Amino acid sequence: MSDDATLGDMLAKRGVSRRAFLKYAAYTASIMALPATSTKVIAQALAKARRQSVIWLSFQECTGCTESLTRSFSPTLEDLIFDFISLDYHHTLQAVSGDAAENARHTAMAENKGKYIVVVDGSVPIKDDGIYSTIAGMTNLDMLNETVKDAFAVVSVGTCAAFGGIPRAKPNPTGAVAISEIIKDKPLINISGCPPIPEAITGTLSYVLSFGKIPELDHLGRPKAFFGETIHDRCYRRPFYERGMFAKSFDDEGARNGWCLYELGCKGPVAYNTCATLKWNGGTSFPIQSGHGCLGCSEPDFWDMGGFYKPLSTSLGSVGTAAAAAAAAGAIVGAGSAMLARRHQENYLKDLADKDEEI
Amino acid sequence: MTQPIATGCGALGHTGLTRPLLREIATLLKRLVEEGKTDAIDLRSLPMSEADRNELETTLGRGEIHANVMVAGDSEVWETFYPGVWWVRHFGANHQIASESILITDVPDILKSDAADIKRAAVRLDVDLIEKETGTEKTSDRENAHE
Numbered sequence: 086m087s088d089d090a091t092l093g094d095m096l097a098k099r100g101v102s103r104r105a106f107l108k109y110a111a112y113t114a115s116i117m118a119l120p121a122t123s124t125k126v127i128a129q130a131l132a133k134a135r136r137q138s139v140i141w142l143s144f145q146e147c148t149g150c151t152e153s154l155t156r157s158f159s160p161t162l163e164d165l166i167f168d169f170i171s172l173d174y175h176h177t178l179q180a181v182s183g184d185a186a187e188n189a190r191h192t193a194m195a196e197n198k199g200k201y202i203v204v205v206d207g208s209v210p211i212k213d214d215g216i217y218s219t220i221a222g223m224t225n226l227d228m229l230n231e232t233v234k235d236a237f238a239v240v241s242v243g244t245c246a247a248f249g250g251i252p253r254a255k256p257n258p259t260g261a262v263a264i265s266e267i268i269k270d271k272p273l274i275n276i277s278g279c280p281p282i283p284e285a286i287t288g289t290l291s292y293v294l295s296f297g298k299i300p301e302l303d304h305l306g307r308p309k310a311f312f313g314e315t316i317h318d319r320c321y322r323r324p325f326y327e328r329g330m331f332a333k334s335f336d337d338e339g340a341r342n343g344w345c346l347y348e349l350g351c352k353g354p355v356a357y358n359t360c361a362t363l364k365w366n367g368g369t370s371f372p373i374q375s376g377h378g379c380l381g382c383s384e385p386d387f388w389d390m391g392g393f394y395k396p397l398s399t400s401l402g403s404v405g406t407a408a409a410a411a412a413a414a415g416a417i418v419g420a421g422s423a424m425l426a427r428r429h430q431e432n433y434l435k436d437l438a439d440k441d442e443e444i
Numbered sequence: 445m446t447q448p449i450a451t452g453c454g455a456l457g458h459t460g461l462t463r464p465l466l467r468e469i470a471t472l473l474k475r476l477v478e479e480g481k482t483d484a485i486d487l488r489s490l491p492m493s494e495a496d497r498n499e500l501e502t503t504l505g506r507g508e509i510h511a512n513v514m515v516a517g518d519s520e521v522w523e524t525f526y527p528g529v530w531w532v533r534h535f536g537a538n539h540q541i542a543s544e545s546i547l548i549t550d551v552p553d554i555l556k557s558d559a560a561d562i563k564r565a566a567v568r569l570d571v572d573l574i575e576k577e578t579g580t581e582k583t584s585d586r587e588n589a590h591e
Contacts (some may be wrong), residue, residue: 093560094446097560097561097564101515101516102515102557102558103558103561104513104515104554104558105501105515107553108513108515108519108534108543108554109516110514111532111534111545111554112534112536112542112543113542114486115486115488115489115542115544115545118489120484121484121486121545122482122483124484124553125553132469132560162516162517162534162542162543163536163537163539164516164533164544216522238478310584318493321501335447335448335449336447336449340448341447355521360450362489366538367536367537367538367540367542368536368540368541368542369538369540370450374450375448375450376447376449377448378449396555403493411514428534439532
């Protein structure tokens with residue numbers, strides 16, 4: 086449970102120095118594209134913060150989002166987030182079950198009224214009064230409404246919670262909807278992806294913890310730091326796209342030489358996410374680097390976008406025309422991304438100056 | 445369906461990014477001299493190839509100080525061949541680089557002892573000495589500190 090000790094005091098009791106905050110702050114600044122000079126201010130804010138109560142609700146989901154966050158590596162820098170938050174309820178991870186588990190949720194809600202964050206993974210079925218998914222005898226819909234009532238903010242983790250995801254795919258037999266279609270009166274952050282990149286989850290929570298507010302979001306409610314650019318914008322294969330060099334099959338000469346996978350159905354040009362820069366499994370690789378096109382899993386209705394192996398141009402016109410148009414658009418998007426990044430840093434620097442005055 | 449082939453991005457070669465980056469570092473170092481202003485460059489945010497990174501590291505070289513910081517995983521900090529230009533590398537899961545920066549400063553903050561830590565250390569040292577003198581010393585705290 087949360088208590089009144091600051092995170093700095095809490096780690097100090099365990100013999101961990103303030104350097105841990107500096108390291109975590111450097112890591113957070115890096116993954117959120119914040120100015121590298123902001124490290125000290127973020128570290129000071131984190132050290133003075135209280136442990137953040139988090140209630141994690143899992144509805145129509147596959148547990149992949151939780152796996153993404155808790156993937157089992159040795160204790161490291163990234164794992165510090167579990168010291169900074171108090172995960173007061175997560176029915177997949179917690180040891181207790183039944184009434185004891187539900188009591189933990191109610192206790193966390195009462196003790197942290199107005200301050201706790203509700204993280205949701207999975208969509209919510211609303212057809213037939215929501216009977217298609219229940220926990221402890223409650224429909225997902227009722228549990229969501231009850232839990233969110235006194236929350237500070239809601240974070241929809243994964244494409245199912247953010248946009249409905251696979252449960253919402255046609256013909257959507259349970260009437261699955263995104264959290265944003267139900268919750269209208271609370272700050273809400275969408276961290277989409279199937280699953281989402283763990284750094285996007287931890288980075289966003291760290292930002293909220295450091296600054297006491299939600300980060301800048303895009304038109305779909307996603308943090309711009311992670312969803313401000315397309316996969317294509319930052320893809321290392323993009324130079325081949327610009328030269329019109331496309332792999333025609335997954336193991337032809339072009340594929341072996343790292344050419345662009347656009348004609349094999351890659352959705353990178355329309356998928357906003359940070360896979361090409363943060364990558365997966367501790368920065369090891371990402372789907373395109375492994376030779377497969379992007380599925381666009383961080384976008385709404387990605388499951389119904391017409392086939393993973395159909396090039397985007399199939400629905401837009403001939404390959405040549407669409408590719409040429411996309412190349413021109415790419416140059417514009419590239420310039421736009423640079424402007425976006427600069428604006429992001431300018432806004433952030435303003436926040437930082439305010440925060441610095443408080444400290 | 446044919447089989448996807450993995451191709452890395454390490455083989456891209458030089459992108460030409462190192463030279464302007466070195467110029468920027470030189471400018472920031474002059475500013476440290478003239479105005480006392482510290483600065484930092486996040487290397488992870490730059491689209492550098494492995495060849496670029498190696499070129500940067502080779503050009504900046506290594507100076508007199510190389511430190512390992514062991515808290516929340518490993519970190520390496522070294523002063524480059526150019527005093528005032530520091531390279532800070534934090535490792536994360538699977539010893540992958542989680543954060544990497546060039547700092548333009550006299551001493552990186554990560555190498556300094558924090559005031560709150562020093563205050564606690566003063567109290568702890570007193571307690572440890574009393575326990576040592578009275579034969580009631582514990583070693584668990586020291587062991588915990590290095591976990």
